[in-house]
Amino acid sequence: MLETTVQYLDGVKFSVSSRGHAIVCDQPAENGGEDCGMTPPEFLLASLGTCAGFYAAQYLKARSLPVEGLRVRVEAEKAQQPARLSSFLIEVTAPHADDARHGEGLRRAVERCLIHKTLIHPPTIAIDLKAPALATI
Numbered sequence: 001m002l003e004t005t006v007q008y009l010d011g012v013k014f015s016v017s018s019r020g021h022a023i024v025c026d027q028p029a030e031n032g033g034e035d036c037g038m039t040p041p042e043f044l045l046a047s048l049g050t051c052a053g054f055y056a057a058q059y060l061k062a063r064s065l066p067v068e069g070l071r072v073r074v075e076a077e078k079a080q081q082p083a084r085l086s087s088f089l090i091e092v093t094a095p096h097a098d099d100a101r102h103g104e105g106l107r108r109a110v111e112r113c114l115i116h117k118t119l120i121h122p123p124t125i126a127i128d129l130k131a132p133a134l135a136t137i
Helices: 040-062 101-109 114-120
Strands: 004-009 011-019 021-025 069-077 084-093
Touching: 040 069, 040 084, 040 101, 040 114, 084 101, 101 114
Parallel strands: none
Antiparallel strands: 004 011, 011 021, 069 084
């Protein structure tokens, strides 16, 4: 099981911790924040990109290809009704895997990424609200 804890700090800023590591999530000034960290959608893109990068690097290493210069860029389109990220593009640059065979192998490797698969096959999400019962007057 994976676990992450999010703790409110102030304004629209949160501390996020997992396995002893901590990061800050915030909003840009135009959304009422101090811009001290990435926004939740940016964290989602970072999660997808680092996962894709991990799988791409594993593919390259397994074939004794250099990993230097490996770069992953992720972009997403916003949609409304309901507000969400509607489409993603994962751009993988691997300078030392420049033939068709390795290109297709890299694509298959990136598609095995846990985050990619999670987004393609949406999980169920339960919400367990832990709030003190309202006192009756």
